[in-house]
Amino acid sequence: MTAPTITPYRSELPPARDGFPQLLHAEWTKLRTVRRWSLTLLAGVVITVLVSLLSAFSGSSSVSGDRSAPPVGPHGGVVSDSFPFVHQPLSGDGSITARVSPLTGREGRAPEPWAKAGLVIKESTKAGSPYAAVMITPGHGVRLQSDFTHDTAGGTVDRDRPHWLRLTRSGDEFTAYESADGSTWAKAGTTRVAGLPETVQAGLFVATPEETMVQRQFGSTSVGGRPARVTAAFAHVTVDGGQGAWPQDTVGGGVGGGLKGTPDSATEKSGTWTLTGSGDVAPYTPDVDIAQQSLAGAQIGLIPLVALGVLFITAEYRRGMILTTLTASPRRGRVLVAKAVVLAGVTFVAGLVGATLSFLLSEPELRDRMPNPLFHPDVALTDAPVLRAVVGTAVLLAAVAVLALALGAILRNTAVAVTLMVVALVLPLVLLSGLPLDAAQWVMRLTPLAGFAVQRTLPDYEHVDAVCMPENGCYPQGPWEGLSVLCAWAVVLLGVAVWRLRRRDA
């Protein structure tokens, strides 16, 4: 008698079903089919948009106020361009040379570090027209600047002794020279200014940024600014290729009308010109970053996303689902990575929707409520800095969700993980204004909070001293730098989570 042959059971499913795509599909199914999680995701978007709208529509609107158009520079941005200008026409190539005395502030005050005195070759006396200028500054030595946004450093300047400067034009190219004694000259730099006519104005100028006063004490900050005024003397002024007479003008109208002391002026005495001026020649940087403010809701909208990220792993432990998950896919590291990929993708899309809506709905209102909207750049979603901020906000929300997932996987405790994340990301908003500046800036640099730097859209110019206060949303680091700090946190913690998951029983 022969034993009956038994055919062992073989699954009819095709082999190789435990690849990474299948894992992604499994995690996506888990995320998609829990209705509470979809609602949480929606809550993240809605809160982001609502808080942004609240911050836009609660702003004080100023109906009155000066709405005259500010000068616009060759780069298309708003500029400050106001200085006493003693000049003469210069046809074709040529140069201007002078010995410039050290700058003095008004009524014996120290001048601002970025106060300027020097030589300028400018298209016309119209504010905002293209120019190249070489100057001495009290805090930053000799500088060659052109068209407001370009700045090249030259040599250092002795604070107490006059300094010789020369600026030459050769077509569109400008070269600056400097000298301590008027006989040995060193090149300070070259720059190009496009679109200048044959005849330009070459002359002398002084300018200074405003005096800023910052009062920062526990819980309250006040930043005040008032026009400053500086004076400098120019001796041995010669213009190679000039035409003799010295007309005086004030470019852009003075700004220091209400100041006491010597008014803005230019006087000549036995060949030496003394100029006193109160305006500045620099790009204008608004103190409010409107595009950044329109995305403020993300700072609160991240709370539901944190809860989602933590739950995506801790719920598996609570329900015992983790056992099924790890049985189906015994390679544990890949499970967590698949979870992170799915979560990051979903929260990125949600964040992108939230950020785009926030920007489109809040930005026009915010700009309209500024004292003079014309001083703020009229930006569109497709402008590079705005696009960076909006997409960056989505990346930042995805990174926060992954960070929450990693923390949840390490701690396996919903309450503690959610609490840690929310406290780390939201509490600084309440407390940063109370910490001393140094401490606050270190928190913004090193904690996951650094990622919010990506929302900043205004350019930082090295040759403009901006008041950078944490409570105004000014981060000490660049946008990408900040975002990469946050992403590093997420990646490192995810690595620790993978390691822990492998080493420990589920």
Add this chain to the structure above:
Amino acid sequence: MRGALHAEWTKLRTVPSTWWLLFAVSALTWALGAVTTGTVSTDQCPSPDECHEDTVKLSLTGIWLGQAAVAAFGVLAMSSEYGTGTIHSTLTAVPGRGRVLAAKATVVTGATLAAGTVAVLGSLLVGRLILPGNGFSSTPLSLSEGPALRAAVGTVLYLGLIAQLSLGVAAVVRDTAGAITTVLGLLYALPALVELVGDEKWQERIHEWAPASAGLAVQATKNLEGLPIGPWSGLAVMGAWAGAGLLAGATVFKLRDA
């Protein structure tokens, strides 16, 4: 009722997380208090004697961190019963649901008040030790002064109210993640809105109605006229939040199947 209280106390006492969280209340409060008192300086003031910094409030800043542990404690006292299914045994043993919640609230509040007292006294001690080194020597912290005593007692009461609010929210939401997110949103996101809205009227409104910023007004000892809301009325707002939370929790707890 005594039996219910005893049962709740036993449940609370025998879970290790209780002791960890109560320890965290003090440790976190002290740590942040040490950071803020350690980094403050008199540089901004004309002279150290003229520095009218609210040193009591400054020393108690750590509560902003410590309250997170209180919130987790209050939430877990309720939601973990649902997570583990203990709620069935609890309600079988004590069928009066109002009594269960009242006993829980009493035990949780009592434990929080005890931990809060340690946290507050420790923070004031830390402030007393650190602040003179930073130039604030003229006004040593002392509980014998009326406002300082009010700030200390009020802060402890505030923590007790946070625990009740968390318990109430957890009774409504039942799920740990949902409850803790809701409570932390109330405690942190609402005051953070003050930094995000531009209008002063709105900032003041949020200050008056958000549980954390209104309740912590009780810590102010200086410049009381400048506050959006007075110390005791601020704590009363927090009390109203806690009362509303507990009431909602009790209502839902009675009406719904466990």
